[in-house]
Amino acid sequence: MKKSLVTDGDWTTVAKARDVAAEAGERIATARRDFLKLFGYGAAGLAMGGLSVDKDGSPRFMAEAAAMPAPYSPYANAFQFADQLLYMNIGTTGSSPTRVIKDFADDYKDIARNPTAYFFGQQEMRNSIAPGFGCDPYELVLSFNTTDGLWRIVMGIPFEAGDEIITTNMEEDAGISAVDILVDRFGVIKKTVDLPTNDAYSDREVLKRFKAQLTNKTKAVLFSSPIYLTGARLPAKKLCLGAARRGILSIVDGAHLPGMCAVNLHDMGCDFFSGSGHKWQCGPGQTGFLYIRNGYDPDYRIVERPTGDFAPFGAPSPTVEIGIPGYTNTAPLPTYYPTNTLIYGAAGILKNGERDPEHNIAAVLQLIGNGSRPSQQALTECCQLWDTWGREEIEDYVVALAQYLRSRIVEIWGPQSLSVPFDGESYPVPEVSRTGLTSFNPFSISRTRPGRPYHDYNADLTERQAEAQSGASSAAVATLRDDYQIVIRNNSVPHSLRSDPSKNATLGTFSSPLRVSTHLFHSTSDVDRLIEALLEVVPPLAPPL
Missing domain, CATH: 3.40.640.10 (Type I PLP-dependent aspartate aminotransferase-like (Major domain))
Structure with missing residues (x-):
């Protein structure tokens, strides 16, 4: 890892965050939840969902998402990005797994050959999806x-x-x-x-x-x-x-x-x-x-749900058993x-x-x-796929990777450059930070603290400073995309004010931080690549606007 430009960075926190991300990657790589038991479906139910069953009862996707050795993502192989592209803007739109794309195209071909075969079927889909979100298909x-x-x-x-x-x-x-x-x-x-x-x-x-x-x-x-x-x-x-x-x-x-x-x-x-x-x-x-x-009803229940779209209106339909949380x-x-x-x-x-x-x-x-x-x-x-891989395991990996990113940001641009308080010691991570979205501002600088200036997400901005920051932020996003093949985004944020934390910036004085998305197909190596590029594009402690 390259030596930081900030001499007082906490390398212990960075190393710990990297280790937690690696541990989460190991868990997600071995998380083969029993799909059949989870949904109460047999092989026919999987076929209904476009998946076939391997000998171990897992969907055929699992072989294509075989774990890769650290520091690579356990599921990078399940996705197909352009060469050299580091896409970190999932908050705008994601990328579908390669096999899903193939099945998607095949479905359209089937519709062209037999249009009437695809009018309905959503009840079966909802039966499959709802348990993964802790709700009733109804x-x-x-x-x-x-x-x-x-x-x-x-x-x-x-x-x-x-x-x-x-x-x-x-x-x-x-x-x-x-x-x-x-x-x-x-x-x-x-x-x-x-x-x-x-x-x-x-x-x-x-x-x-x-x-x-x-x-x-x-x-x-x-x-x-x-x-x-x-x-x-x-x-x-x-x-x-x-x-x-x-x-x-x-x-x-x-x-x-x-x-x-x-x-x-x-x-x-x-x-x-x-x-x-x-x-x-x-x-x-x-x-x-x-x-x-x-x-x-506050109690967990096992219920029978129809597979036919018109069952609620009197049409006969087979049923499946589904667990409903209270x-x-x-x-x-x-x-x-x-x-x-x-x-x-x-x-x-x-x-x-x-x-x-x-x-x-x-x-x-x-x-x-x-x-x-x-x-x-x-x-x-x-x-x-997510249910089979394990939603909790995926969340742990996504959050661990985001915490690693935040630890590197803190080590270089300081803790007050982030949108929310950073706690690099508490595991599990506090709820406010349990996301794959990381917002930080390397452009705003405050001088109210004794000593040298520091990067400050909550820095008060004049209209002129806000306008200049918007331009600098957009230019950084464009440079990362065009020169480094790294895609992130920026936002216009009514941040809290350093001068009065009970108030927020008003229109015309919003800040323009950068926003990075880390997901299950990313890795600590991807985060390091982003940080190295950012050090060149927006080096720390640049002159104030």
Whole structure:
């Protein structure tokens, strides 16, 4: 490893983070979870999902994702990137495994030969996917993307004039637009929580800021986790259950959770959730997940679920047994209307917004016309792979790799260059940092501390400085892409202010940090390659703007 330009870096922390990443890689390389037992399917069920079975009961993908020796990713062989390309922008879109791409193309060829064979089949897909997200297939809809899911959520809730919805200052455009149309169309009042960054951040501070916005008119809270700008993973379970205790609905924009983290939606306690299929889950474009809580039983159950799409409406269908985790949110089910469906009111499901835990609400919400069956099947196949490889093992590897990246950033640019507090000693990693998104700012510099200047995510910026930083940040991203074949991105962030941590930067003075995504196909060698390039493109302690 090259000697750092910072002489007081903590090499012990860097080495420890590298060792943890290596250990996580060993776990993910040997994690061959029993797919058949997990889903209660036999070989026919795997064939339905586009997978065949090896002698050990694992899908045939496992041979293609054979472990590679450290410091390489255990699953690099399952993906096919262009030569020399280091793609670290999964937060925008992911890359599908090679075999999924082949099966995707084969499905399209089959449709061309026999179009009528591909009209339906989504119930089987949902049966396969839902256990991996800790929910009931009756609650999970294959949506087009996170935006589609969020709009179907907010437009199905009967908001009235004067209702209040609490959101944050760091939502993606999908959430912002969905809330803004509620304001314009129905007279809903939007209240905004400014999220803290760097050393201003703590879970307690986040909860306090949400609580400060509550009134007796609060109808819902809508927040992202992880935050796409900073990578911070908010205390989602505490926020959701705190809302439930007050009779308030919780809506989670979880665009980055599927495929990155091991998600248990029943344990999280949210009423509604929308996530992306094409980012960390590595499915095709225009795929996503919509979840609507449809129960309140706190106990684990084994249930029978049909495999036919029209079983809820009286058509005969075989069934499969599926384990359903208990709900932490035991509040009554909220009124919800379908926003688009071919069969509104069929079998009384969601008629007049009424709810019944025995209803297959996903069947009604899924039937909106002929979608892209190959895309949905490819997403299902990706989910089956993740479940087989082990979602918890994948999260541990992704987080360990991100912590290694952060330890190297801290060693060079300092701990206050990161978007959230860095703890290189605590394992397991604190929830706020349990993501594969790392945001840091090598451009902002503060001089308020005695001694030499330091890189500071929370540095106050003038409008002129913010404009210059935006240009420098974009130039760095372009240079990494064009000269080093490394793809990351930057963001415009309303960061906390060093002068007053209770406040955030206002429009025109936002900072422009860099954002890096580390995923299961990356390795510590990839992180080192990125760091070496960054040292040349944005060397530490550059003159202040």
